[in-house]
Amino acid sequence: MTQHLAKINPKTFLGSGKVEELRLAVEHHEAEVVIFDEELSPRQNRELEKILKCRVIDRPWVILEIFNDHAKTREAKTQVELARMKYSLPRLTGLWDHLSRQRGGIGMKDVGETQIQLDKRMIRNEIHKLEKKLVQIDKEKKTQRKNRQEIYKIALVGYTNAGKSTLMNCLTGADTLVEDKLFATLDATVRKMKKNFPYPVLLSDTVGLIAKLPHDLVASFKSTLDEVRDADLLIHVVDLSHREYAAQMRTANDLLEEMGVDAIDILLAFNKIDNLPDSDTLDRALNAHPSSIGISCKTGQGIEALRQQMVSHYEKNLAPYRLELKHSQAELIQAIRKHALVLKEDYTPNSIVLSLRVASGAKAKLESILKQSIELD
Ligand SMILES: Nc1nc2c(ncn2[C@@H]2O[C@H](COP(=O)(O)OP(=O)(O)OP(=O)(O)O)[C@@H](O)[C@H]2O)c(=O)[nH]1
Ligand SMILES: [Mg+2]
Numbered sequence: 001m002t003q004h005l006a007k008i009n010p011k012t013f014l015g016s017g018k019v020e021e022l023r024l025a026v027e028h029h030e031a032e033v034v035i036f037d038e039e040l041s042p043r044q045n046r047e048l049e050k051i052l053k054c055r056v057i058d059r060p061w062v063i064l065e066i067f068n069d070h071a072k073t074r075e076a077k078t079q080v081e082l083a084r085m086k087y088s089l090p091r092l093t094g095l096w097d098h099l100s101r102q103r104g105g106i107g108m109k110d111v112g113e114t115q116i117q118l119d120k121r122m123i124r125n126e127i128h129k130l131e132k133k134l135v136q137i138d139k140e141k142k143t144q145r146k147n148r149q150e151i152y153k154i155a156l157v158g159y160t161n162a163g164k165s166t167l168m169n170c171l172t173g174a175d176t177l178v179e180d181k182l183f184a185t186l187d188a189t190v191r192k193m194k195k196n197f198p199y200p201v202l203l204s205d206t207v208g209l210i211a212k213l214p215h216d217l218v219a220s221f222k223s224t225l226d227e228v229r230d231a232d233l234l235i236h237v238v239d240l241s242h243r244e245y246a247a248q249m250r251t252a253n254d255l256l257e258e259m260g261v262d263a264i265d266i267l268l269a270f271n272k273i274d275n276l277p278d279s280d281t282l283d284r285a286l287n288a289h290p291s292s293i294g295i296s297c298k299t300g301q302g303i304e305a306l307r308q309q310m311v312s313h314y315e316k317n318l319a320p321y322r323l324e325l326k327h328s329q330a331e332l333i334q335a336i337r338k339h340a341l342v343l344k345e346d347y348t349p350n351s352i353v354l355s356l357r358v359a360s361g362a363k364a365k366l367e368s369i370l371k372q373s374i375e376l377d
Pocket of ligand 2: 164165177178184185205
C-alpha cells in the first residue's frame with residue numbers, strides 16, 4: 001500500500017483514512033504483521049499496533065534483523081547488538097502495553113511499568129558495556145590501520161548487492177563470501193592486490209549501503225566506515241543491470257558525502273554489464289559519467305581496463321623524490337622498488353642518485369629502510 005503524504009501524521013504516520021483502509025486490509029487478510037518501508041517513531045509504532053491489532057515493524061528494524069542474521073565476527077556482532085539495543089530502548093513501553101492488553105489482567109499495567117523500568121536499566125547497562133567494547137575494538141582497528149599507513153589503499157564501496165565482494169575476489173583472488181542477498185558483507189575485509197598489480201596496494205571490501213540506513217547502525221559501524229575514510233581511492237561499484245541503478249548510485253553518493261569522504265578520488269565501476277536489458281544502457285551511463293568504466297565480474301570484461309585505471313590513479317598520486325645512496329647500499333634498491341617507482345639510477349663516483357616517484361605515505365618507509373641500513377653499518 002502506498003500513499004503520497006504532504007505531511008506525516010505524528011501519531012499514525014499515515015492519514016486517518018489510509019489507516020482505516022489498512023485496518024480493513026489487515027482484518028480481511030488476517031495479517032499478523034504489517035511492515036512499513038519507512039522509519040516510524042516509537043509513538044507511531046505503538047499507535048499503529050493499537051489500531052491495527054497486530055505487530056508493526058518498520059524499515060530500520062528489518063535492516064537490523066538482516067544485519068543481525070549475517071553478523072559473524074566479534075566486531076560486527078557487537079556493532080549490530082548495540083544498534084539493536086539503542087533501537088529498542090524507546091520502544092519498550094509499546095511491548096509491555098501489548099502484553100498487558102493481551103493478558104488483560106488487573107494490575108498487569110503496573111507490573112508492566114515496573115518491568116519496563118527494570119528492562120530499561122538493563123538495556124542501558126548493556127549499551128554501556130557494548131560501547132566500551134566497541135571503543136576497544138576501534139582502538140585495535142586504529143593500530144591495524146596505522147601499520148598500513150604507508151601503503152596505498154583502495155576501498156570498494158556501493159549499494160548492497162552491487163558486486164563489491166565479487167570484484168574483490170576477482171582482483172585479489174580472495175574468497176570473500178558472495179551471495180545474492182542484501183548485506184552479505186558486514187565486515188571490512190582487507191587484502192593485498194597481487195594479481196598483475198605493479199605496486200603494493202591494499203584493497204578493502206566494505207559493508208553495502210542502502211537507502212534510509214538506520215541511524216544507530218551508521219553510528220555503530222563507525223570503525224568499518226573508517227576503512228573507507230582512510231582510503232586513497234574509492235571504487236564505487238554500481239549494479240548497472242538493476243532497474244533502479246541511478247537511484248542506488250545517488251543514495252550511495254549521498255551517504256558517502258555524509259561520511260565526509262567526498263574529497264577522496266572516486267572511480268565509478270558499472271558492474272554486471274553481462275546482464276543488461278539493452279545495449280544503450282552502458283553507453284548512456286558511460287557518457288553521463290566521466291571517469292567511469294563498464295565491467296563484468298562474471299565474464300571478466302573490463303576488469304583489465306579497471307586495473308589499468310587503478311594503476312594510473314596510483315601513479316597520479318606519486319610525488320617526485322630524490323634519494324642518494326652509498327655504493328655499499330646498492331642492494332637496498334630492490335627494497336626501495338617495493339615502495340617507489342624508480343625512474344632513474346645515476347651512478348656517480350661517490351654515490352648512487354635515485355630519481356623516484358613515491359606515494360606520500362611511502363616516504364617514511366623509504367627513510368626507515370635507509371636508516372636501518374645505516375644503523376647496520
Ligand atoms: N550477472 C552478474 N552478476 C554478478 C556480477 N558481479 C556480481 N554478481 C552477482 O551479484 C550478487 C551480489 O554480489 P556480491 O559480490 O555479494 O555483492 P556485494 O556488493 O558484495 O553485496 P553486499 O555485501 O551484500 O553489500 C551475487 O549473486 C553475484 O554473483 C556480474 O558481473 N554479473
Ligand atoms: Mg559483499
